[in-house]
Amino acid sequence: MTLTAPEIDKYLPITLTAPGMTEEEFHELLVKFPDATVEYSADGTVTLMPPTSPKSGKRVHEVGKQLGIWADKQGKGDVCGPDTGFRFPDGSRFAPDAAWFDSARWAEAEKSGESFPIFAPEFVIEVRSPDDRIRLLREKMEAYISNGVQLAWLIDPKERSVTVYRPGHPPQVLNNPASMAGEGPVEGFVLDLARVLCD
Secondary structure (H helix, E strand, O other), X not given: OOOOHHHHHOOOOEEEEOOOOOHHHHHHHHHHOOOOEEEEOOOOEEEEEOOOOHHHHHHHHHHHHHHHHHHHHHOOOEEEOOOOOEEOOOOXXXXXXXXXXXXXHHHHHHOOOOOOOEOOOOEEEEEOOOOOOHHHHHHHHHHHHHOOOOEEEEEEOOOOEEXXXXXXXXXXXXXXXXXXXXXXXXXXXXXXXXXXXXX
């Protein structure tokens, strides 16, 4: 049975298998499901996710806002939110809830002339929403690191925890942190979690 976009929208989030998907095919999916977040893993798994709830949206906005304010004060780097997709070296396509990347590195990547050049931001944050499957989120965090991301935080409001991912280290779980201090590429950034881990 072939489902149309409105029919599939009723069942989101869903996963499909499409190994070897081309850039053109991925773009067609984005056009076909404009209201869903579409991501693609290196193993050929396509994930279509519904729009987030207002509560989850506020949490994501808060994270991006704080990261953006910090970056503006530093006068370096760029910050983007969940409507921005990245194409990673292994062929996966992910849209982190918040990301920071070096402006000069991005300018160099843009010279390829591609709409989505292969590029990994230095730092990403994911905020788990009620619809997110934790196993898939953990796999995505590991994929970020294996593709060149230097630091990644998985914030889980349900468990009131933050898991830190770094290259060459096992994930570090922090329970009920009041704040998170950045390191490496985002040294000096401090994320206040009062409005992120709230009920």
